[in-house]
Structure formats: structure tokens, C-alpha cells
Amino acid sequence: MYTAEREMTENVLRISNVNTRKCMKCGKCSGACPAFDKMDIHPHQFVSMVEKGDIEGLMNSKTLWSCLSCFACVERCPRNVEPAKLIEAVRLSVIRKQGENRLKADDIPVLLDDELPQQAIVSAFRKFSK
């Protein structure tokens, strides 16, 4: 594994506090997932790709944005691997990388419209300013 790859993997493991080595590849996560059909990388594959260090591939996957965070996989995993936490960690890695397109306070007035809930702006501001 290259240094950059390793760093990204370690970062994901640190954020999620998941030990991918505990996985025994039973596939119960993918058997339980209600969003399975919307995903290009399925929960059990997600775990093994983190283990292999392919975070780049995961950051570009549809799965990040189709996972409902319903935690069915976490609840039912017999080995306590917690795949949803890994997905969230990669999601955060994507968000935190977007330093260049950071939302600035000055940009907000343009975005304001009556339909948009104020909370959406607050959370967008919070997410993109990290």
C-alpha cells in the first residue's frame, strides 16, 4: 500500500473506530441492507475494500450517498464490524477534503430563498467549513 493510501485508510479506521479484520465475510450486512439495489459497492464489499486500502474507489462510489444510515448492518453483524460507520467515515473523508469549495459566510446571502429551511444552510455551512 502506498503511503497516501495507507494514510487515508488509517484515517477512515480512526474516524469510524472499526476493526475490519473482525469481518468473517458472512454477508449478513448485504443481506440486511434495504438500499442494496441503489448501491454500486455493497456493504460487505465496502468493508473488504477498506481492508484492502482502496479508499479512493470508495470516495467515488454511489454507495456513499445511497446508504440510508439505517444501521441495519451494524445491528445485525454477528462480529460487531459496523459497516455503516465505515461508510460514514468515508463520507466524512470526502466532505473534509472539499477545502477548495468551502462555503464562505459571504456566499450565503445569494443562496437564501424562502423555500429553503434555515437549518439546511446552517448544516451546509457546518459541513463545508471543516
Next chain:
Amino acid sequence: MQKIGVFVCWCGSNIAATVDVKAVVDAVSHEPGVVYATDYQYMCSEGGQSQIRQAIKDFGLTGIVVCSCSPRMHESTFRKTAISAGLNPYMVEIANIREQCSWIHKDREDATEKAIILARTAVAKLNLNRPLTPGESPVVKRALVIGGGIAGIQSALDIAEAGYEVDIVEKSPTIGGKMAQLDKTFPTLDCAACILTPKMVDAASNENINLYTYSEVEDVSGFVGNFTVKIRKKARSINADICSGCGVCTEKCPSRKAKDEFNMGLSNRGAIYIPFAQAIPNVPVIDREQCIKFKTGKCGLCEMNCPAGAIDFKQQDELVERQYGAIIVATGFKPISLENFDEFSYSQCPDVITSLELERIMNAAGPTKGKLLRPSDNTPPRTMVFVQCVGSRDTSGCGKTYCSKICCMYTAKHAMLIKEKYPDIDVHVFYIDVRTPGKNFDEFYRRAVEEYGVNYIKGMVGKVAERNGKLLVQGSDLLADDQIIIEADMVVLATAIEPDESARNLATMLTASIDTNDFFTEAHPKLRPVESPTAGVYLSGVCQGPKDIPETVAQASAAAAKVIGLLAKDKLRSNPCVASSNEMLCNGCSTCENVCPYGAISYVSKEIRSAGKMEVRRVAEVNEAICQGCGACTVVCPSGAMDLKGFTNKQIMAEVDAICR
């Protein structure tokens, strides 16, 4: 002054890789009393032992220290070496520099320093050792088997065959255990009843075997060769001596609400019942919580109809106390509760069943007379799904961390039997791994796939939900990287097994150890697999770990062989490391008597000469045959009169001094 030889073992690289054995030899050779020190690659080998024997002769050694593995491993080996060279076996000390040093340390310098300390500690103790001679205790030539399943029955039959008397204590009304509930057995598919019931009859008719059914062990005291066991014979409310087993009472009983345990709750039974047709003894029992007579005082139909007049509503529990030389634990298993696995809808859908329930449904004597029917509506299923590893290999806290071992094979058996009888039924099996090590086992599983067309799907079921009378089984097919939904009529869960709930309490009574899962621990996982670490207590069957019937029977016979070996002896050599009281110091306070767990201490009045005068004093006396050398009395004795031979207070202090030096 002792003449001590020190022998440092390398244990191949086990010790030598972490401990500088030469440095240990060097350091210890300057210790007081040491006249000879050496090292060798494998001290326990014949070469090592002959070096020890030679050194004892050449240097006239009065004691030896072996720095090696745990004394549990080879203390007896080196004691025998000492005996063969004419040395008292209790002049041997072991310094454990493997388990307690090399295996747990990485730093060579630290480990070497610790090994030296352990070695000199052993030397310090040995300087104060005195030769000891073991006493003898008699052996009661009768064995107790706790649990009357196939394990207990096989052990009892083998012991009885060797000519010794043996009692079986079984808590349920009949012997037979879980095997009696099974339909067919893998990998030969012979019917369980056909091979078990003859053994049950053999056990009942063997004059050396005595059955205590519907009975439980209440208390165990004593020690190897001489256990005293209290057995509670629960009241059957039937006079078994005159009951003919005609079964009229069970037909007349108007109470029909109780779940039939033998049929896994899939049918009801009367309050007075015989668990199954081939039950032994063929004597009914009244379930007092269900019986209308016991609940309301009115009824008594069974009593009126009994042609033998055997019903006895006033019968009381009976306590029996007996002596045994050896005890075999054969308490078996039960499937785990599925309350943590709501995703499989076991508690909501009657058509989601456990494998043991399926055994009853498939059994000709079962609730459906052997016809495969859905419990919900008694219709035949068209699609069946089996789910493996339900609660096994689960580290999430919901199930058991271990593999239950038998599920892969019985699931293949179920799938095959169903395909054989009903070829039109689609059978799917979700598996994580198929584990079939065993004679003809993998061939058996492959037959299910290749000859019978059972569909094995690598993956796990995530969810089972009922819709319009069908069970929607959602699971993953990992090899196709797909999520599939199967519309099934029945779902069978290969439920993990765990030790029977009586195991924990029994382990306490027997002072036998159990592991975190409540399985009984063996004395050595490889070399003493059927003995418990507690002398005289042996293990048979699933109480020691998950196993199938062939393995259980093999272990049962192995345990029986060990018991026969014990009972064949007229006397046992007892451990000479027992307590002794110095009557000149004893103040007669009784503290030791109160604390002794074995009842080995009693007080006597004795005439003692003190300061030139004779006076009568009350002093403690130890029964060496009963004392187990635990040392509790030496700790509590306020006047320092109690001491443990082989582990005297002086020796312990010398060890502490050597460590702190």
C-alpha cells in the same frame, strides 16, 4: 545441609529463545546448597532424565530443582525420575520459567533476570524440604454418571460391563436425552431411536446400573475415590414399583394445556404423562403445576382409572445419600434462546422453526406423525429455507462466539431427507462456511448438493418477514454479489447450542472448572481431554464442548475407561502435602475447624506435658485422608500451630526472601 542439583531446560526454543539458560545456570550455581547445575535441550526427554539420574548418583544429591515448564505439565515426570534414582519425590522442585517467564516476556534481559529469581526461589524452598511419604485412601467401587443422554448411557454401560456398579442421575423423567428427540442421524441416516432405544434398554436391564430418573444431584462432598453425593429423587406422584406403564392415566387426564417438552412445544400433553413411547422407565410423572387435582383439589381421574392403584398424590421428594469413587459429568446441551435474533421472526411466525423442532416434525412419532407440514396451517411447504450459524460464531454479544460444530451436518441431513421424501420441494441453504471435517462428512454434504439438488447459497439471511402467509427471506448471495429475496413456506434456523443450564451449579458443587461459556474444562486440552482438573471427576459429551454423536460416544467410552482404571485400584496414594497441627502450640480455638472446606479437622482432648506438668488440653487433629492440602487452616490459625507439609510457613517465607533479595 542439602546437596542440590539444578537442571535448566531449554524446551527447544520455547525457553532458550527468550531466557539465557547459561546465565541461569551460572547464577544459580552460587546459591547456598547448590553443588551442581547444568542445562539441556529437552530435560523431560529420556536423555535429560538420565542426566538427572546420573547427577543424583554422582554428586549424592539430596534434592533437585528443574527449571522448566509448569509443574502441572512435568512435575510428576521429574518426581518419577527422582524415585528411579532413589530420591524422595518430594525433594523435587519445579521453577516454572516457561509459562510464567519465557512465554510472557519478550525482552531477553528481563526474562533472564526473572528466570534466575524463580530458580533461586525454588532452591531456597528446597533447602527446607523434608522427604514426605504419601498415605493411602480406599476407593469406593461405584461410579456416578450425571446425565442420562447418549453420553451418560454409553459411559455407564462401559463401566458396568467392566463389573463395577454405576448410578445414572437424570433430571428428566426418562433417560435418552437429546438423541431420543432426533429423527435420523448423519452421515449414515440410520434412525436415532433404532440405535438409541436398545442402549436405553441395556442400561435399564443391566444389573450393575441403577437409574435415578426425575432426580437431581443436590450436594457433593469428599474427594477422589470417596465422594459423598446427595441425590434428590423428585416426587413422580406415582408408585413406580406397582405401576405397569399401561398409560391409561395419560389418556384419561383432562388437562391438555401443557406444552410437550419432548416435541419442543409443538404439541400438548396431559398433566400426567410419559415423555415418549420408548421412555425408560416406562412410568408416568405428574406435572404438579398443571395437574387439576394439585391446583384445585378436585379431579383425580387418573387415580380412579389406574388399574394398579399406583397414583400417589402425597408422594414426597426423597433424599438419597451414596458414596462414589468417581463421577462422570454428562449434562449435555440445549439450543440457545433466540430472543436476540428478532430479524428471523422466530417469535412472530410459527413457520420459522429451529432445527430441533424440525427433527420432531420429521419424526414418525412426532406431532405431525412424520409428515412435513407447516405449524401455522398444517399445509405442506413448497419452498424451504435453511439458515446456518444462527447465534454461532457471533462476537456481537447476541449469540455464542464458538462454532456449534454439528449444524452444517444436520442441515445437510435435513435438506437431503426432505428432498428424498418430497422431491418437489425447493430447498435453499444459506451458509457462511460449510464445515464438514469427519469421516464421510464432506461426501455426505456433497451428496445433498450433487444428487439431491439442494441449493447452497454463500451468504447470510438479513431479514425474514411474513406477508400473505409466505415468509419473505432476504439474504445475500455473495458469490453472485446479489441480494435475493426468497418466498418461502418454512424457515429452519440452525440454532447454536450451549451447555445445559445445570452445568454452572454442578461445576460449583464438584469444584470442577468451567469456561466463559459454561463448558466444563478438561485437565489438558490435548493429553487429558476426558478428565476434569478436579481429581475423580470426568467429562463426557457436549458438557465439555460441542460434538456430534460419534464423538460423544467415543468420549463417553474414554471417560469410562478412565473411571474403570480408577475403580480397579484398591487404594489411592494420597497427597502427602497435608496440614498438621503442632499440639504444643494449639490453643484449641476451633478457627481451623470452622474454615476447613473438607471437614478434615476435629478437636480432641489430649494429655500434654507442659512446663514439667501434665495437663489435659483441647487440640486440633487433622485427618490426613480427608485433608486436600488447601492451606486455609494455616492462614487462619492465630497461634501458628497449623502448618502444611511441603509448603510450610518457613518455606514460603524463604521463597519470599529469595524473591526480594
